[in-house]
Structure formats: structure tokens, C-alpha cells
Amino acid sequence: MNSEYTIVLSDSEILSQVCGTNDSNLKLIEKHIGVPVFTRGNEISIEEEDPRIRETFKFIIDRIVDEISDSGSSSSDLIHSILNTGISFGEADSGFNAGKYAISIPGSTRKIYPKTKNQAELVKAFRKNDLVFASGPAGSGKTFLAVAEALSLVLSKKVNSIVLTRPIVEAGESLGFLPGDLEDKINPYLRPLYDSMNACLPREIVHKLTENGIIEVAPLAYMRGRTLNNCAVILDEAQNTTAEQMKMFLTRMGENAKVFITGDITQIDLPRRSTSGLVHALKILDDIPEISIVRLSGEDVVRSPLVRKIVQAYEKELKNE
DSSP, X not given: OXXXXXXXXXXXXHHHHHHOGGGHHHHHHXXXXXXXXXXXXXXXXXXXXXXXXXXXXXXXXXXXXHHHHHHSOOOHHHHHHHHTSOOGGGHHHHSSOTTTTOBOOTTOSSXXXXXXXXXXXXXXXXXXXXXXXXXXXXXXXXXXXXXXXHHHHHHTTSSSEEEEEEOOOXXXXXGGGSSSSHHHHHTTTTHHHHHHHHHHSOHHXXXXXXXXXXXXXEEGGGGTTOOBOSEEEEEOSGGGSBHHHHHHHHTTBOTTEEEEEEEOTTOOOSOTTSOBHHHHHHHHSTTOTTEEEEEOOGGGOOXXXXXXXXXXXXXXXXXXX
């Protein structure tokens, strides 16, 4: 029986990035799976018959290629992150299976993988419950994963539309005085959500979905009186809702609706005497089993190693106060 297992990459340049400088990435992969890795041309191979090791090897290489396609480069931090998201025999060490919780989006050339245990818990929560709160710092992946899951739901026809909303916290300029129609006025506030969509799908598909009304944007204040049926709803920057706004929003939820609420309770921009709707909701809804609450931390920040260190420094200061 031929024990060689080979993965053919699109070109030798991709293979070079997978291997890393002086084959540094290759050495990390070899240490992780416990067998030597060989390269030639645009192929990368192992000599191994164990199907679990083959599966793990394929998962690792596919993940690295996906991330390279997204960011244009690989790094030791990226490789460590991928190797720590266990599958097969590695699952016991990391506590989750990144392949199991990968988000597949019809029309996309890549899968979206959780990069930490808490991110995997968030994807699991999306699949389990219709109402999910994700609280965590900037760069922890909460909004990106919510957007990816919403796109997966609408493009697999499990819901009919996506509704994007966030509270408009004025910063010296009234929304009413901004130029254009309602969509033009609110789009700058929702830019981070569109950036996430464009990272998941080709820009022209996102534009077409928006033009056809499948993706709808709306200020939170315009939700009053609506019933949201057959849709995936994302409320972003939820820490800037008031308690009254949050209650109003939560009671809009209709049949076959998936509602994802994301926010960072360390970045509240409300007036000092106002209670954050996100903080209030996390406190009073914590015991309802049909609602998932996932709390991410600085350990889940994947935007960049430097951002992770910055977030962790702020978290440390808060604990010491």
C-alpha cells in the first residue's frame, strides 16, 4: 500500500509561504503531527497511512492556504493559532474541533474557521440557539463570525434576508444633517459589517445582495413597531444601546429569526448616567437556556499579535482597579 499522502497547491509561491522562512512553518507542522513533511514543486506530502494524521495534515494545510489567501502572508503566530485549533487526535488538547465549527458560505472560495476555543463556542451557540449575545474586545472575532454565519444562513436559503443595525451614538454631527438618503447616512456606521462581508464573499455578490434588498441596513430607532421574521439580524456595537432600546429590539424577534448581538462593554460611549442595554441584558437574561451568551476576552483577539497585547494590558489594568 502506498503510504504517501500528497496535497497539490496552486503554485510554488503558495507552497513557499506555507513552508515559511527557512522552513520554519514546516518544522512546526512536523512537530505537531509527528511525521516528516516533504515538498517538491508545488506539492507537499507526508509518508503516513494513519487516516487521522492524514486528516489533520490536510486540515492544517487547507487552513494555512485559506489564511494566506485572506491576508496575503503567513506568520508563526498564524501557524501556532492553526495548530492549536485541534481536530482528530488533537481535539483533546485544545478542547474543540475547528473543522467541525467551520462556517461554509455558498459562493465563497474559503471556509471561516474559529481560531480559539471561545470562537468555536460562539459558532456552536449560533447553531444551537436563535438568540446569541457575543461580548468581547475589539478584534476577538465576534462581529466577523456573526456576519459569516448570517451570510451562510441566507445563501443556503435557511432565512430570506439579513438585517444589519446598530445604535447611532452622535459624536458632534447629527445623522439628519449627513448627506444622502437613509442608507447613505447610516452606511458609515455599518462599514465594519460590510468589511466583514467583503472578507467572506466577493464584493460584487455583497453589492448584489444589498441591491436586491436581501441585505438591509436600518438604524436601531427604526426597529420600533416591526416584527422580524425569516431573517438573520445582527445588532452590532450593542454596548451603546440603552436598556429601553435593547428591550425594544429584543421584542422585535419573530418566527424563524436568528438574532446575533455583539458588543464590547469596555467601550461604552453613552452619557455617564445611562445604563448600557448590553450590560443590563447580559445580567438579567443569563439564566434563560434558550439564549446563548458567549464572553470573549483578550485571549481571543486574532486581529494582530500587537492588538492582543494591547487588549490584555487594558484588561489587566481593569482587574487591578
